Amino acid sequence: MSTTTIVTAPGGFAAQLRERSGETWDRAIGHRFVEELFAGSVDDAVLAHYLEQDYRFFDAALSLCASCVVNADRVEPKLRFSAQLGFFAADEDGYFERALAALGSSAARAGEVPLTATSAAMIEGMRDTAHANSYIRSLIVMAVAEWLYLDWGERELADPSRPEHLGWIDLHRGADFRAWVQCIVDEIDRVGADLDEAERAEAVGLWDRFVRLELEFFDAAYSA
Numbered sequence: 001m002s003t004t005t006i007v008t009a010p011g012g013f014a015a016q017l018r019e020r021s022g023e024t025w026d027r028a029i030g031h032r033f034v035e036e037l038f039a040g041s042v043d044d045a046v047l048a049h050y051l052e053q054d055y056r057f058f059d060a061a062l063s064l065c066a067s068c069v070v071n072a073d074r075v076e077p078k079l080r081f082s083a084q085l086g087f088f089a090a091d092e093d094g095y096f097e098r099a100l101a102a103l104g105s106s107a108a109r110a111g112e113v114p115l116t117a118t119s120a121a122m123i124e125g126m127r128d129t130a131h132a133n134s135y136i137r138s139l140i141v142m143a144v145a146e147w148l149y150l151d152w153g154e155r156e157l158a159d160p161s162r163p164e165h166l167g168w169i170d171l172h173r174g175a176d177f178r179a180w181v182q183c184i185v186d187e188i189d190r191v192g193a194d195l196d197e198a199e200r201a202e203a204v205g206l207w208d209r210f211v212r213l214e215l216e217f218f219d220a221a222y223s224a
């Protein structure tokens with residue numbers, strides 16, 4: 001099932017992380033939600049619930065990306081993360097507005113629905129990470145979210161026709177998104193090479209926790 005087109009340094013930190021989460025990662029990218037999204041058969045209520053929860057998490061994801069601008073040790077990645085904040089503001093926010101409206105919901109409603117336990121754990125983990133002032137920790141959490149999403153977005157399945165379905169897939173594949181994920185992964189390899197044992201263990205624990213949360217986030221879409 002592993003579909004990644006991302007290149008990792010052999011024996012580097014990113015390759016080690018990716019390898020340790022093989023089974024959970026594969027269950028996430030092969031999830032029923034992904035299959036039904038591509039097939040265009042995902043129930044409107046399931047997709048609306050998923051997007052409402054995801055929109056709630058968008059806020060924390062923006063803070064996390066901003067924390068990479070704050071804590072990166074070089075100007076090039078700071079610029080890259082800054083550019084990505086602009087993309088989130090333009091393309092991703094626009095998708096949420098349109099798709100939620102088409103599904104009979106809205107950004108305002110998304111702000112009012114109760115958070116699932118998984119969303120709450122994810123948001124809290126992202127906020128804590130954003131405030132930890134640790135570039136590697138922020139990179140790890142960004143990498144799980146974006147790399148795992150690229151890996152399902154690049155699955156070789158026929159495209160659905162409804163814009164609510166296709167739009168969510170298109171946000172998570174293509175040359176620009178792949179280059180963005182590659183940049184995060186390259187940074188993990190670069191920064192990961194200099195970590196001490198405690199920092200490395202902390203990063204690995206965070207990686208494992210977020211991979212599991214991604215799988216649970218898909219599951220939660222069906223248990224509303």
Ligand SMILES: Cc1ncc(CO)c(N)n1
Pocket residue numbers: 054057144145146149214217
């Ligand atoms: C739950 C979740 N994980 C990752 C992404 C990718 O940004 C997303 N939009 N939502």
